[in-house]
Amino acid sequence: MSNEIKVPTFPESVQDGTIATWYKKPGEAFSRDEVIVDIETDKVVQEVPAPADGVLKEILKEEGDVVTSNEVIAIFSEGGAAASDDVTSVDSSADAGEILAAPAAKKLADERGISLADVSGTGKGGRITKEDVANFSKAAPTEEKPAAVVPAQAKAAASPEPVMQMTGDRVEKRVPMTRLRARIAERLLEATQSTAMLTTFNEVNMAPVMELRRQYKDRFEKVHNGTRLGFMGFFVKAAVEALRRIPAVNSSIDGNDFVYHGYQDIGVAVSTEKGLVVPVLRNCENMSIAEVENGVRDFGIRGRDGKIGIDEMQGGTFTITNGGVFGSLMSTPILNPPQAAILGMHKIQERPMAVNGEVKILPMMYLALSYDHRIIDGKEAVQFLVAIKDMIEDPARILLEL
Numbered sequence: 470m471s472n473e474i475k476v477p478t479f480p481e482s483v484q485d486g487t488i489a490t491w492y493k494k495p496g497e498a499f500s501r502d503e504v505i506v507d508i509e510t511d512k513v514v515q516e517v518p519a520p521a522d523g524v525l526k527e528i529l530k531e532e533g534d535v536v537t538s539n540e541v542i543a544i545f546s547e548g549g550a551a552a553s554d555d556v557t558s559v560d561s562s563a564d565a566g567e568i569l570a571a572p573a574a575k576k577l578a579d580e581r582g583i584s585l586a587d588v589s590g591t592g593k594g595g596r597i598t599k600e601d602v603a604n605f606s607k608a609a610p611t612e613e614k615p616a617a618v619v620p621a622q623a624k625a626a627a628s629p630e631p632v633m634q635m636t637g638d639r640v641e642k643r644v645p646m647t648r649l650r651a652r653i654a655e656r657l658l659e660a661t662q663s664t665a666m667l668t669t670f671n672e673v674n675m676a677p678v679m680e681l682r683r684q685y686k687d688r689f690e691k692v693h694n695g696t697r698l699g700f701m702g703f704f705v706k707a708a709v710e711a712l713r714r715i716p717a718v719n720s721s722i723d724g725n726d727f728v729y730h731g732y733q734d735i736g737v738a739v740s741t742e743k744g745l746v747v748p749v750l751r752n753c754e755n756m757s758i759a760e761v762e763n764g765v766r767d768f769g770i771r772g773r774d775g776k777i778g779i780d781e782m783q784g785g786t787f788t789i790t791n792g793g794v795f796g797s798l799m800s801t802p803i804l805n806p807p808q809a810a811i812l813g814m815h816k817i818q819e820r821p822m823a824v825n826g827e828v829k830i831l832p833m834m835y836l837a838l839s840y841d842h843r844i845i846d847g848k849e850a851v852q853f854l855v856a857i858k859d860m861i862e863d864p865a866r867i868l869l870e871l
Contacts, residue, residue, distance in 0.1 A: 471526065474505060474543040476536045477515060480779050485537045486510040487648050490576065492599070493525045505543070507775075508536065509648050513782070514743065514775045523547045570597035577602045649744045660804040665842040668801040671854040673861045675817050675832045678703050681864055693759040701737065701765045702758035704789060704814060704857070706867045709733045709753050711856035712787060717845045718838075718853045719786050721807040727844050730786040736805060737765055738790035739772040747805055748777050749785040793817065799835045809844050812857070813837035 479486065489507040493499055502518045505525070509515075523545040530542040568585045570578070574597045578585050581602070588605045590597035646654075660666065682698050689698040712719040712733050720729045733754045736747040748768045750761060771777045788805045793816040802813040815835045822831045836857060840850045860866045 471544050472520065472523065472547050473541045474517065474520070474545060476508060476538055476540045476542055477517060479510065479538045480783070483510045483779060485535050486515065488530050488532050488534050488536060488542065489514060490599075491528060491532060495525050495527055498522075498524045499545075509743075510779065513746065513777055513779050514649070515779070516776070517542075519545070521547050568597065569595060574599045574602045647743060649746075653744050656806065657803055660806050664804055664806065666804055666839055667842045667847070667850075668837055668839040669847065669850045669854060670799070670838075671836050671851075671858050673834050673836055673858045674822070675700075675834050675861070677862055678864055679817075679832060689759070693763070696759050696763045696766065698758070699762055699765070700814070701789070701791065702761040703861060703864060703867065704812070705735055705737075705750065705753055705756075705761045705765075706758055707857050707860040708735060708787065708789060708812060710860060710867065711853050713754075714856055715849050715853045717849050718810045718840065720809045720844055721786070722809065722841065722844055723807065732786070734784055734786045736782075736785035736788040736808075737768060738788060739768050739777070740795075741772045741775065743775070746772055746777060746782060747785065747788055748772070748781045749783070788812070789814065791815075793834065799837065801837060802839045804839055804841060810838060810840040810850070810853075813839070 476486065486508040487510075489509040491506050493505055499505060499519045499522070501521050504516045505519050506517045507514050508517060525543060525545050527544040528542070529544065530536055530540070536542055569590060570585050570588075574588075575585065577583075577599055578588070583602060583605060585597055585602075588597050588601050591601055678700065682700075686698045690696060716729050719733060720727055722728070732752055734749050734751050735753045736749045738745055738747050750756065750764050753761065756764070768777065768781075785805065785808060788802075788808060788811040790802050790811060791814040792800050792802075793814050796816055798816050798818065800813055800815065802811045804811055813836065815837070817832045817834050819830050820833045821828050822833065823829075824831070836854055838850050838854050
């Protein structure tokens with residue numbers, strides 16, 4: 470019996486997607502809920518699981534093809550071969566010395582210059598999976614070796630593969646822009662061209678929060694089932710209180726209307742291999758510091774694995790981004806439209822500071838607030854940053870809402 474594999478239904482904000490990676494080839498068996506194909510949209514990479522046990526008969530949409538919601542992309546035969554016989558049914562014709570590897574594993578190995586002979590397979594029958602290649606790359610990184618030099622004109626327009634081009638001893642690699650990267654670029658240009666964006670700065674003494682962490686981090690982790698006490702929880706809760714005080718910062722522009730939000734849905738920028746994504750913590754005004762830290766940690770793990778859902782990145786009334794984790798001392802973050810403001814955290818660095826007529830060495834962090842001057846005045850932006858500074862330098866104010 471033949472069945473169809475369809476593209477999942479995309480949200481209204483997503484028009485189409487691109488076939489990123491097929492994990493099975495025609496003739497290969499799979500189990501129910503096993504990931505068959507990745508579809509890349511302008512927001513996330515969405516995994517498509519198998520609807521039932523079966524064998525892939527025909528692929529209708531190849532890697533690089535554009536697809537829309539509910540479009541049929543493959544045909545499979547339900548049942549036919551037991552999932553446990555996957556390796557036998559697929560590789561019975563393979564030569565004895567042939568390396569068994571999933572197509573996605575071969576593709577990733579080629580991109581990273583890794584020999585599959587050096588990778589240990591953890592899949593059925595010793596098959597090398599994509600995760601095996603990724604983990605091998607992390608454990609024993611190797612220098613990328615361009616196995617073949619391909620003239621630029623030989624590259625197909627829709628091909629997702631990188632192309633090596635050599636002129637003498639000078640090598641260049643040309644890689645097509647992913648849909649996610651293209652969408653990020655589009656939104657960044659939109660933010661800079663369609664808003665009256667301005668950035669104001671302040672600095673905050675991190676010593677009180679750092680001392681609080683030092684004193685309670687072990688107990689906090691034990692009480693909250695392994696959740697670690699970081700800085701983001703303090704900044705999110707400080708931002709919640711500051712947003713209450715300065716409603717304009719928690720606003721957006723819709724046509725000719727100013728929209729002031731009576732709730733705090735705060736987006737937290739997460740860096741992934743495919744680009745920056747901003748999942749949203751909903752109703753932060755009702756969350757504890759532990760719940761914030763747990764949510765941020767969860768986003769970080771799922772962002773790395775490409776498992777953040779499209780719906781989790783919708784909405785948001787304010788955004789926080791932390792370039793400090795990469796060593797950034799100061800930056801001017803770009804707005805995340807239609808939001809009116811974004812807070813940038815940075816590296817903590819010891820600096821000599823004047824305190825009551827004396828010079829002291831303190832762990833300081835620069836804060837940056839980029840905002841849309843059409844709805845937020847400079848006075849409100851400065852007041853917002855001062856409120857954040859006051860609460861971080863005296864964390865008791867966060868709990869007491871002072």
